[in-house]
C-alpha cells in the first residue's frame with residue numbers, strides 16, 4: 037500500500053522487505069509504482085524486472101510492446117532519509133521474438149552484452165540523466181526553470197586514470213588478497229608517483245558511479261567472505277553501469293571476467309564489480325590474475 041501524501045508520509049520505512057530481505061523504504065515503493073505505471077503505459081514493454089518485486093511483471097495487451105526493462109527504482113535507499121544523493125538505474129533488452137506475443141524469462145536471463153540501452157538518473161544537488169544506446173554516453177541535467185533535461189555532457193569519456201578509489205572499507209577484513217593489495221597501493225600512491233589516492237564513498241552506487249564517470253577512478257563492490265557473490269544485483273545494477281562505463285571508454289569486471297559477459301543465475305542474482313578508469317581496473321585485474329581468488 038502506498039504511503040499517504042506529504043513529505044512526512046514519504047519518509048521512513050514501509051514496514052515490508054523486498055526479495056533480498058532488505059527493509060523497504062516508503063519511497064522505494066512509491067518509486068516502484070511510478071516507474072511500473074509509466075513503463076506499462078508506454079506501450080513499449082513486455083516484461084519488467086524490478087528490485088522491489090520478487091517475480092517478473094509480464095505486461096498484458098493492450099499495453100504490451102517488445103522491450104524488457106530491468107530497473108532499480110531507487111538506488112541508495114539507505115541514504116534517502118538523510119537527503120544524500122540517490123538514483124534510478126535501468127537497462128533495456130529487445131525481446132528475442134519481437135511482435136510474437138510469446139515472452140518468457142528467456143527474454144531476461146541474458147548476458148549484459150545483449151542490452152540495447154542503459155542509464156541512470158541521479159537525484160542530488162542537481163538531477164542528472166546518463167544514457168547509452170551503445171554509441172557512447174550522453175549526459176543531461178534537469179533545468180528546473182524549464183522542467184526539462186538539457187544536454188550538458190554530449191560525449192562522456194572516463195579519464196583513463198583517476199586518483200580516486202571508492203569502496204566500503206568497513207568490509208576490508210573480509211576482502212580477497214588482490215582487492216586488499218590494490219587498495220593498499222591506492223593509499224600508498226604506488227602507481228601514482230607516491231601520491232596517495234583519495235577515498236570517496238557515498239554508499240549510493242549511482243552517486244559513486246556518476247562521480248567515477250566524470251572524474252575517473254574506480255568503484256568497487258567485491259565479493260568477500262560475508263557476501264560470496266558481492267552485494268550488487270547483476271541485471272539492474274551491474275549490467276547497466278558496466279555498459280555505461282564501457283561506452284564511456286572505461287572498463288567493468290567481476291574480478292575474473294568482463295561484467296557484461298556474465299550470465300545471471302536468477303533475476304535478482306548478485307555479482308562482484310570493479311568499474312571505472314581503464315588503467316585502474318586493469319591493475320586490479322592483474323592482481324587478480326597473479327593472486328587468484330585467495
Ligand SMILES: O=P(O)(O)OC[C@H]1O[C@](O)(COP(=O)(O)O)[C@@H](O)[C@@H]1O
Pocket residue numbers: 058087108110111112113114204239240241242267
Ligand atoms: O552499505 P554498503 O554495504 O556499502 O552498500 C552500498 C551499496 O548498496 C546499495 O545501496 C544497494 O542498492 P539499493 O539501495 O538499491 O538496495 C548501492 O547503491 C550501494 O553501492
